[in-house]
Each structure stands twice: as structure tokens, then as C-alpha cells.
Amino acid sequence: MSSLIETKNLKKYFPVKSGLFGSRNLFVHAVDGVDLEIKKGETFGLAGESGCGKSTLGRLLLRLLEPTQGEIYFDGIDLLSMDKKQLRTLRRRMGIVFQDPKSSLNPRMTIYDILKRPLDIHKLVKDENEKRERIIDMLEAVGLTEEHLIRYPHELSGGQQQRVSIARAIITHPDFVLLDEPTSALDISVQAQILNLLVRLQLELGLTYLFISHDISVLQYISDRIGIMYLGKIVEIFNIKDFRRGEIYHPYTAYLLLSTPALHPEKRTSEQVVLHGEVPSPINPPSGCRFHLRCPFAGNECKKSEPELVEVKKNHYVACYHPEQTKEELRPLVKEKLKMYESVLP
Amino acid sequence: MGVILKIEDLYVDFKTERGLVKAIDGVTLEVKEGEVLALIGETGCGKSTISKAIMRLLPKNATVRGKIIYKGKNLLELPESEMRKIRGKEIGMIFQDPLTSLNPVFTVSNQMEEMFKIHKLPTRKSIFEEIVNLLKIVRIPDAESRAKSYPFELSGGMRQRVMVAMMLSSNPSLLIADEPTTALDVTIQAQIMNLMLELKRNFNTTILLITHNPGVVAEIADRVAVMYAGQIVEVAPVKEVFDNPLHPYTRSLMRALPKGHKTERELENILGRVPNLLTPPPGCRFHPRCPFADERCTGGKPEIKEVEPGHFVACYKVGGTRNE
Amino acid sequence: MVESNVNMKKVRSxxxxxxTWLRFKRNKLALVGLGIIIVIVLIAIFAPVLAPYSPDEQHLKDRLQPPSSKYLFGTDEFGRDLFSRVLYGSRTALLVGIVVVAISATIGVTLGLISGYFGGWVDEIIMRTVDIVWSFPALILALAIVVILGPGLINAMIAIALVGWASYARVVRAETLSVKEELxxxxxxxxxxSDLRILVSYxxxxxxxxxLVLITYNIPSAIITASSLSFLGLGAQPPSPDWGLTIATARRYLTLAPWYSIFPGLAIMLTVLGFNFVGDGLRDAVQPERVG
Structure with a gap:
């Protein structure tokens, strides 16, 4: 499989004003050196806690934000070399769906107008009747009906609004769709509907997804590969098969899974595995490995220098000085926790 | 175990410009002393309305019928002055967003002092020491200096801990936790859930947990009440709800959880959407979306009945659903 | 499965x-205000039909007459019918309101949108200009501009607009900053x-x-400022039936003919009140954006 998106040493620092005149130059290190490859046709899941930079990373990939440093390639095209006009043309090939369905749709536009804009911008359909038909087809593909055309966003439920957002993202038949926590604001039953829809659309249209979420459970269902982010860095990348076997090499990944609420009362999070402390400030990340302050395996080397993301086994990357120890010691707990994904009702 | 709170045949209607919203439709529920009872349901099902009805904090356009009996007293009939004593002191409450429940212009210790004064709580040492002690109980690191910080200086998890500490100061018998971890990251969520379990263990606090998240329910609940569109459809021990759900709605919910992988299974699709409570469907409110519904379900509202020991279901088709 | 009919019923989008209208019409005071405005607009349109006399028609025998069945609001020092003059005065008042708002809103909204959306040095320049305009009391600044341009109703309107745009720019900038953050x-x-399209359509x-809320507050304040300028002799010039000008002349006869100043004063008050009621109602009705 060839890659659709590739980044090299991607960084995004946001300046923070401090003091009365903002004299000290402080920066939030939102994304701090990310090398990422997303393959054509796959769903790449990106997990991490709030403030880890996962949403910023997503926006950088679409160049909705300008990176501070680094390179981004979209289907071989150097995204950062493009001027404004070229970039707007290229936007036909990318879509985005956000977390908050209500805020994602212009409250003053009808659903028809919202879906018509992408077609108009990229001059995809000339004939007005054809346009209308294409929009209705799209609505039906995402599980809505012609009746919704004249509606305003506030007249729809959260799930329906999210369907409209999805329709807007894919009506131009893009190659790549960025899904930024698309189900986090939805109820469980609606989340299930949206996940099913996304899976079906991917198969039908051959889409590539970057699925960003804080919820490991959702990611383990929908992803083919998963990347874990902590404080602006990707600390582990693995495929779903390794995950299912409990082959986790980074302690943060393991603890993220272990503190995920159990989907079954017999798999409750035991108190020993609760990760203590909170994520440090991204303005002044800790020296060495960024996780060492909360890590039970941290040694001296972890405080001194930052581990590189290296391939520990085929297609499995980790940035940790103690991958084998982590895997061996946490595997029993991890495997036990993973069982919560198995007990499905008949 | 005694019953600490009993809700009997509770109805809550909201008058709106569109008409009468029948938000709670005949809810009966018992909370037993020392247990964690989770009230689970999706957006708009009325779970938060119930918590507000218990605290008598509903807006003016609400009309309430029924009984809410707390330790033998019907809260709905108490004078406001009595109710004020119960709020915070007897029944504590923590919310989803602790920032809006804390006063931004006072430090943590200022606000906690208020609690001591309002409820005239006994203190052994100075109030400040008492406060620091409470902050230590909820595992706030560096408690002395945290006590002097303002709410905005604390992270979401810390603020939720402060809320729990404030609640602890009066050591209430019942804690209503309304989506207490929804705004938090998973690692922090796990910490707060542990804290709640400690409360239950060390202070024998009864917890009524209101949430939309089955994961949180699985983590800390002893019993679960499932709500749909203003009605309680199933009440059972937590393991039963996950392994042997009897109401079609609960079953669908459990099968909608993202277990397995997309290549192995499709998640349960509950067709349709939650009904508009201005014109709720007659009979069982779930019938328009229920694969088992027949004429009986559209007729009268099914009574909630004990079908197995400790397992209550409001459905005409119990038993039928299990084999189909 | 029985399909729910709940969502099928309402067809109207x-x-x-x-x-906003649904919420607005619940507000009684706002409806009263709207009524007042409609009446004033109708009066302005149909003044020639409603007025018993021409506003400039002099009845030299009936000078400074108190209100009577012949002259409802009495007469002035030239024996002109005050009732007719007050009716015609509504035209000047509304003209001032509309022209001033049209100019100041166009300038202010455009600059506010640009300032809020693009930010940076453009924002700095526009907002510092706003600060300068705001650092003077509105009437004094308008006064200064009229003195430079010369007295007259048109110059007065230009002056008021040149002062008034700043509040539009500031409000629109602030709103743009928050809308810009919406997903x-x-x-x-x-x-x-494109950026232009985002500004215009989104x-x-x-x-x-x-x-709109700002406009409903701005119209009455423009009317008052214009009346004040006319009162000071810098706005509308005689023989215009302008309310402010009429009060200025009436001042001389305050003890002799109190009705002379009372009726145009009441007219100004009612107009201002009407717009302010609507403004308050509108302000409450546009936020929050949801019903129930």
C-alpha cells in the first residue's frame, strides 16, 4: 500500500502572551516533531488526551493551520509549496468532520445550501437539477431524506447534524477525510449509527480516514492502525492485530487502555493501574522522555534524553527506552482488560 | 440495606411556548443505603431532570407530581427553609462542569469556608486546617497552596476534586453525581471514579450516579436504572444489565458498544431517533423503534415488574425478546 | 416496526x-414599541393627508394660540399649526435616523468585519481610529464636524454618521472574532x-x-443628536418643522406658550422610546439562538 499522507518532523508552536507586554516569548509546543504516514484506504486512529496536540496535527495535515516547521506530502504533492489558489483546488480531495455537530454547520444556511457549496466551489456539477439530485443522493447515502433539504441545522438532532457534516465532507468524492472526534459529542446509540455509516462509506467510496479520538474503545473498533500521542509527540504506532494480542510496548499506551472505562463490570479498572498525576504543561514539556514523570518504568536515561520513535518489530514503532520490559510486565493486565472487547451479546 | 431515597410515581412537565413537555412520566425508583445506583440514559431522556427534582432545583416552568421520600420525609412537601438545610448538607451534588459550580472570584479555601459557615459544621482544628485535610483526602497534591488558588488556576480534574472535597465537608448521606467525569480525560476520569468508590467505602456515602456512559456504569455501579424518554425501562444489578439485559432498548444499547472490530461485526443500529416529548408516542415510549413491538405496546404503558429477583423490566415482551 | 409520526408532522422549515420573531412577539413592551414605530412611519408617509394645514401656512391672526379644536396642539409665533408641524417633523426625524444609520452601519460593519477577520496591523489601525473617535463625547465631536462643514441638516447627518460608525465597527469586530472561532x-x-465568501456568507x-439590535438603538440616538444640533442652530434650518428646531424656538415662549415646546418634545420622546423598546426586545430575542 502506498502512502496518501506523509509528514516529516512536523512542528507547530503557538505563541502565548505572558506578562503585561508579552515580553517573554513562550510557546505551546502543540505538535513537536511528528513523522507520520497514512496509507491509502486505511483508517488511521490517533489517540491521546486533551491538549496532546492530536487535533492540531489533524489540521496541519489539511493545512488549515500553517506549520512552524516540517514537511507534509499529500499523495506525493508537497502541500507547503502550494499557493492559496492551488490549495483551494486541492481541497476537493480532502474532507473534515468535527466533534461538535452544532457548531460545524452555518446556522443561517439550509441543509441544501450547505451541501451545494462544495459542488459550486469546485464546479463539479453545472446543471441545477443534476446538482439537486446529487445532493439528494448524498443525503440518502448518509441516512437522511429529501425532506431534510429545506431544514436548518438547529431543526436536526445531533446525530443528523453529524450526518450532514459527513455528507458535506464527502460530496466532492475526496480521497482523504479527517474525522476529529466525530462521535464524542453523541450518545452511544447514535455513535454506533455514525460508526457504521463511516465504515460503509469507506468501503463504497474507497476513502482514507484519519480518525482522531480520546476513546481507545472507539478506535480499536474502527482503526486499522493506531498512533498514540502524548504532549505533541507520537509515542507508539501499531496495527490492530498487535493491539488485540496485547503487544503494547509503550507504558503510556498501556495505561491509556487500562484506565479506559470498562465495557463490562467484570473488567473494572483496578486501582493499581490508575495513572497518577496529570499531563504536564505543553509550554514547558519535561526534559528527556515527556512521559517520565508519570512512568513507573522511568530510569535515569529517560530523564536525560528523549527516545526516538523506532521500529521494535515489523510495522510497530515505539519511542521508549524500556519497550520489552513494558510489554512483558503489563501484558497480563492488558490482556485481561482487552477481554472487555470480546463479550458481545448474542 | 435500608432505602435512603424513594421516588414514587414522579411526573415532571415543562411548560414551553411549543406546548407541554412531558419530561418525566411516572418514575418509581429506590436508592438503597450505601449503594452506587447508576441512572443511565441518552440525551434528553430526563435523567438530569430527576436529579434536579430531588434537589428541588427545577426551573419555574416545571410542574412536579408524585413523591420523593428521603429518610421518611417527602422532599416535595418540605418548606424551602428545610430544603436548604438538606441541600449540600444531607444531599450533596457534583456536576459535569465544576468550573460553573465554583465562584471564580473566591479562592478554594474561601468557598469551602462558606460551606462550614452555612451548615454550621463542627470543626476540630482551625477551618483552614480542616480544609487542607479535606483536600488531602481527595488526593490533591500540595494541598496547602492549592487551597489558596482560584478555580481557573486548577485543571478540570482538580476542580472536580475540589467539588468532592466541598461535598465531603458536610459528609452528606447521599451524593448525586451528574455526569461527574464527562468533561475529563480517561486517566483523570479513572482517578475521580476511584475517589468516588473510596467515598462509598470509607464514609458509606450512597451515590446516585447520572450518566450516559455505559463504561462509567460498568466501572462503579452496583445497580443500574435504564431510562428512555422519561420512563424507567429496566432496573437490575450491574452485571445483569451487561450480561442479561431484558428490555429491548437496554439490549440494543449494550450491542451498540464498540466491542470487537469493524471487520468482525457491525454495531447495533437502533433505527429512528428519540421521540419528541411534546407528543410522546402512546403506550411504551420505545415502541416506534422496537423490533418486537405489537398492538399491545401502542396501547397502554407497560408496568415495571420484577421478572427475576432484583431485576425489574417494563416491557410486555419480556421472555419473548430473549429468544427472538 | 411502527414508524414514528412525530417528525413528519411539521413541514414548515x-x-x-x-x-427570533417567535421570541420577540412574546415581549409585550417590544410589541408596543413596534406599534409606535409603525404609527410614526405611517404618519411620516401620510403627513399631507393627516395634517389639517400646510406646515408653513401662517395664520397671523392666531399667533401663539393654546390647543383648541381648530389647532389641536396650538400655534406658534407665526400662527402656524403645531399639530401639522409635529406631523411633518416625523419626516425629518425618520430621514435623519435612516440616513445616519445607513452611512454609519455601512462604514462600521465593513471595517468591523475586516478588522475582526484579518486581524494583524489592519485590525490595529482600524481599532485605534475607533478609540480616537470614542475618546470624544459624541455630541462635541459631531458639533466640531458640523462647524467645519457648515450648518445644515445634511451636514449634521454626515457629522453624526462620522461619529456613529465606531460603535458598529467595535461590536461587529467583537462578534466576528467569536463567530470566526465557530467550526x-x-x-x-x-x-x-474564499475569504470574501466566508465574510459575506458565513x-x-x-x-x-x-x-440590527445596534441599529434600533442607533436610530433614536441619531434623532436626539440631530435634534440637539438643530436646537443649537447647527442642524435643520428654519422654516423646517424639525422637532429639535421647534423646541429651540419655543424656548423663548416657554412661560407664555408651554404647549409650543411640549408637543415636539413628546414626539421625540415617543419615537426614542419606541425604538428603544424594540431594541430591548430584539436584543433579548436574538440570544440565545434556541427555543426551549
């Missing part, structure tokens, strides 16, 4: 403007919308409600 703006960029419609 409800724009947010319609919801639908980012979504618009993600589908390839941001402007969402700040429009605030602009």
Missing part, C-alpha cells in the same frame, strides 16, 4: 430568524471557500442580529 468557518475553509449573516 424554521429559520433562526423565525425563531463552520473552519469547515468553510476546508471545502475551499460571518456576516451570523453577526447581522447584533447589527
Amino acid at each position: 424554521e429559520s433562526t430568524w423565525y425563531l 463552520f468557518v473552519e469547515a468553510a475553509r476546508s471545502i475551499g471557500e 460571518i456576516f449573516p451570523n453577526v447581522l442580529s447584533s447589527i
Whole structure:
């Protein structure tokens, strides 16, 4: 499989004003050196806690934000070399769906107008009747009906609004769709509907997804590969098969899974595995490995220098000085926790 | 175990410009002393309305019928002055967003002092020491200096801990936790859930947990009440709800959880959407979306009945659903 | 499965403007205000039909007459019918309100949108200009501008507009800054919308409600400022039936003919009140954006 998106040493620092005149130059290190490859046709899941930079990373990939440093390639095209006009043309090939369905749709536009804009911008359909038909087809593909055309966003439920957002993202038949926590604001039953829809659309249209979420459970269902982010860095990348076997090499990944609420009362999070402390400030990340302050395996080397993301086994990357120890010691707990994904009702 | 709170045949209607919203439709529920009872349901099902009805904090356009009996007293009939004593002191409450429940212009210790004064709580040492002690109980690191910080200086998890500490100061018998971890990251969520379990263990606090998240329910609940569109459809021990759900709605919910992988299974699709409570469907409110519904379900509202020991279901088709 | 009929019933699609109207009409005071405005507009349109006399018609025998059945509001020092003059005065008042708002809103909204959306040095320049305009009391600044341009109603309107745009710019900038953060703006960029299109189709419609509120407050204040300028002899010139000008002349006869100043004064008050009631109602109705 060839890659659709590739980044090299991607960084995004946001300046923070401090003091009365903002004299000290402080920066939030939102994304701090990310090398990422997303393959054509796959769903790449990106997990991490709030403030880890996962949403910023997503926006950088679409160049909705300008990176501070680094390179981004979209289907071989150097995204950062493009001027404004070229970039707007290229936007036909990318879509985005956000977390908050209500805020994602212009409250003053009808659903028809919202879906018509992408077609108009990229001059995809000339004939007005054809346009209308294409929009209705799209609505039906995402599980809505012609009746919704004249509606305003506030007249729809959260799930329906999210369907409209999805329709807007894919009506131009893009190659790549960025899904930024698309189900986090939805109820469980609606989340299930949206996940099913996304899976079906991917198969039908051959889409590539970057699925960003804080919820490991959702990611383990929908992803083919998963990347874990902590404080602006990707600390582990693995495929779903390794995950299912409990082959986790980074302690943060393991603890993220272990503190995920159990989907079954017999798999409750035991108190020993609760990760203590909170994520440090991204303005002044800790020296060495960024996780060492909360890590039970941290040694001296972890405080001194930052581990590189290296391939520990085929297609499995980790940035940790103690991958084998982590895997061996946490595997029993991890495997036990993973069982919560198995007990499905008949 | 005694019953600490009993809700009997509770109805809550909201008058709106569109008409009468029948938000709670005949809810009966018992909370037993020392247990964690989770009230689970999706957006708009009325779970938060119930918590507000218990605290008598509903807006003016609400009309309430029924009984809410707390330790033998019907809260709905108490004078406001009595109710004020119960709020915070007897029944504590923590919310989803602790920032809006804390006063931004006072430090943590200022606000906690208020609690001591309002409820005239006994203190052994100075109030400040008492406060620091409470902050230590909820595992706030560096408690002395945290006590002097303002709410905005604390992270979401810390603020939720402060809320729990404030609640602890009066050591209430019942804690209503309304989506207490929804705004938090998973690692922090796990910490707060542990804290709640400690409360239950060390202070024998009864917890009524209101949430939309089955994961949180699985983590800390002893019993679960499932709500749909203003009605309680199933009440059972937590393991039963996950392994042997009897109401079609609960079953669908459990099968909608993202277990397995997309290549192995499709998640349960509950067709349709939650009904508009201005014109709720007659009979069982779930019938328009229920694969088992027949004429009986559209007729009268099914009574909630004990079908197995400790397992209550409001459905005409119990038993039928299990084999189909 | 039995299909729910709940969502099928309502066919009418409800724009947010319609919801705003629903909330607005619940407010009794706002409806009273709206009534007053409608009446004043009708009076301005049909003044020639409603007025018993021409506003300039002199009845030299009936000078400074108190209100009577012949002259409802009495007469002035030239024996002109005050009732007719007050009716005609509504035309000047509304003209001032509309012209001033049209000029100041156009300038202010455009600059506010640009300032809020693009930020940077453009924002700095526009907002510092606003600060300068705001650092003078409105009437004094308008006075200074009229003195430079010369007295007269048109110059007075220009002067008031040159002062008034600043509040539009400031409000629209603030609103733009917050709307800009909404995800639908980012979504618009993600589908390839141009900056101009985002400003016109995405941001402007969402700040429009605030602009309307501002307009309903701005019209009466423009009327008052214009009346004040006329009162000071810098606005409308005789023989215009302008309310402010009439009060200025009436001052000389205050003890002799109190009705002379009372009726135009009442007219100003009613107009201002009407617009302010509507403004308050509108302000409450546009936010929050949801019903129930």
C-alpha cells in the first residue's frame, strides 16, 4: 500500500502572551516533531488526551493551520509549496468532520445550501437539477431524506447534524477525510449509527480516514492502525492485530487502555493501574522522555534524553527506552482488560 | 440495606411556548443505603431532570407530581427553609462542569469556608486546617497552596476534586453525581471514579450516579436504572444489565458498544431517533423503534415488574425478546 | 416496526430568524414599541393627508394660540399649526435616523468585519481610529464636524454618521472574532471557500442580529443628536418643522406658550422610546439562538 499522507518532523508552536507586554516569548509546543504516514484506504486512529496536540496535527495535515516547521506530502504533492489558489483546488480531495455537530454547520444556511457549496466551489456539477439530485443522493447515502433539504441545522438532532457534516465532507468524492472526534459529542446509540455509516462509506467510496479520538474503545473498533500521542509527540504506532494480542510496548499506551472505562463490570479498572498525576504543561514539556514523570518504568536515561520513535518489530514503532520490559510486565493486565472487547451479546 | 431515597410515581412537565413537555412520566425508583445506583440514559431522556427534582432545583416552568421520600420525609412537601438545610448538607451534588459550580472570584479555601459557615459544621482544628485535610483526602497534591488558588488556576480534574472535597465537608448521606467525569480525560476520569468508590467505602456515602456512559456504569455501579424518554425501562444489578439485559432498548444499547472490530461485526443500529416529548408516542415510549413491538405496546404503558429477583423490566415482551 | 409520526408532522422549515420573531412577539413592551414605530412611519408617509394645514401656512391672526379644536396642539409665533408641524417633523426625524444609520452601519460593519477577520496591523489601525473617535463625547465631536462643514441638516447627518460608525465597527469586530472561532468557518475553509465568501456568507449573516439590535438603538440616538444640533442652530434650518428646531424656538415662549415646546418634545420622546423598546426586545430575542 502506498502512502496518501506523509509528514516529516512536523512542528507547530503557538505563541502565548505572558506578562503585561508579552515580553517573554513562550510557546505551546502543540505538535513537536511528528513523522507520520497514512496509507491509502486505511483508517488511521490517533489517540491521546486533551491538549496532546492530536487535533492540531489533524489540521496541519489539511493545512488549515500553517506549520512552524516540517514537511507534509499529500499523495506525493508537497502541500507547503502550494499557493492559496492551488490549495483551494486541492481541497476537493480532502474532507473534515468535527466533534461538535452544532457548531460545524452555518446556522443561517439550509441543509441544501450547505451541501451545494462544495459542488459550486469546485464546479463539479453545472446543471441545477443534476446538482439537486446529487445532493439528494448524498443525503440518502448518509441516512437522511429529501425532506431534510429545506431544514436548518438547529431543526436536526445531533446525530443528523453529524450526518450532514459527513455528507458535506464527502460530496466532492475526496480521497482523504479527517474525522476529529466525530462521535464524542453523541450518545452511544447514535455513535454506533455514525460508526457504521463511516465504515460503509469507506468501503463504497474507497476513502482514507484519519480518525482522531480520546476513546481507545472507539478506535480499536474502527482503526486499522493506531498512533498514540502524548504532549505533541507520537509515542507508539501499531496495527490492530498487535493491539488485540496485547503487544503494547509503550507504558503510556498501556495505561491509556487500562484506565479506559470498562465495557463490562467484570473488567473494572483496578486501582493499581490508575495513572497518577496529570499531563504536564505543553509550554514547558519535561526534559528527556515527556512521559517520565508519570512512568513507573522511568530510569535515569529517560530523564536525560528523549527516545526516538523506532521500529521494535515489523510495522510497530515505539519511542521508549524500556519497550520489552513494558510489554512483558503489563501484558497480563492488558490482556485481561482487552477481554472487555470480546463479550458481545448474542 | 435500608432505602435512603424513594421516588414514587414522579411526573415532571415543562411548560414551553411549543406546548407541554412531558419530561418525566411516572418514575418509581429506590436508592438503597450505601449503594452506587447508576441512572443511565441518552440525551434528553430526563435523567438530569430527576436529579434536579430531588434537589428541588427545577426551573419555574416545571410542574412536579408524585413523591420523593428521603429518610421518611417527602422532599416535595418540605418548606424551602428545610430544603436548604438538606441541600449540600444531607444531599450533596457534583456536576459535569465544576468550573460553573465554583465562584471564580473566591479562592478554594474561601468557598469551602462558606460551606462550614452555612451548615454550621463542627470543626476540630482551625477551618483552614480542616480544609487542607479535606483536600488531602481527595488526593490533591500540595494541598496547602492549592487551597489558596482560584478555580481557573486548577485543571478540570482538580476542580472536580475540589467539588468532592466541598461535598465531603458536610459528609452528606447521599451524593448525586451528574455526569461527574464527562468533561475529563480517561486517566483523570479513572482517578475521580476511584475517589468516588473510596467515598462509598470509607464514609458509606450512597451515590446516585447520572450518566450516559455505559463504561462509567460498568466501572462503579452496583445497580443500574435504564431510562428512555422519561420512563424507567429496566432496573437490575450491574452485571445483569451487561450480561442479561431484558428490555429491548437496554439490549440494543449494550450491542451498540464498540466491542470487537469493524471487520468482525457491525454495531447495533437502533433505527429512528428519540421521540419528541411534546407528543410522546402512546403506550411504551420505545415502541416506534422496537423490533418486537405489537398492538399491545401502542396501547397502554407497560408496568415495571420484577421478572427475576432484583431485576425489574417494563416491557410486555419480556421472555419473548430473549429468544427472538 | 411502527414508524414514528412525530417528525413528519411539521413541514414548515424554521429559520433562526423565525425563531427570533417567535421570541420577540412574546415581549409585550417590544410589541408596543413596534406599534409606535409603525404609527410614526405611517404618519411620516401620510403627513399631507393627516395634517389639517400646510406646515408653513401662517395664520397671523392666531399667533401663539393654546390647543383648541381648530389647532389641536396650538400655534406658534407665526400662527402656524403645531399639530401639522409635529406631523411633518416625523419626516425629518425618520430621514435623519435612516440616513445616519445607513452611512454609519455601512462604514462600521465593513471595517468591523475586516478588522475582526484579518486581524494583524489592519485590525490595529482600524481599532485605534475607533478609540480616537470614542475618546470624544459624541455630541462635541459631531458639533466640531458640523462647524467645519457648515450648518445644515445634511451636514449634521454626515457629522453624526462620522461619529456613529465606531460603535458598529467595535461590536461587529467583537462578534466576528467569536463567530470566526465557530467550526463552520473552519469547515468553510476546508471545502475551499474564499475569504470574501466566508465574510459575506458565513460571518456576516451570523453577526447581522447584533447589527440590527445596534441599529434600533442607533436610530433614536441619531434623532436626539440631530435634534440637539438643530436646537443649537447647527442642524435643520428654519422654516423646517424639525422637532429639535421647534423646541429651540419655543424656548423663548416657554412661560407664555408651554404647549409650543411640549408637543415636539413628546414626539421625540415617543419615537426614542419606541425604538428603544424594540431594541430591548430584539436584543433579548436574538440570544440565545434556541427555543426551549
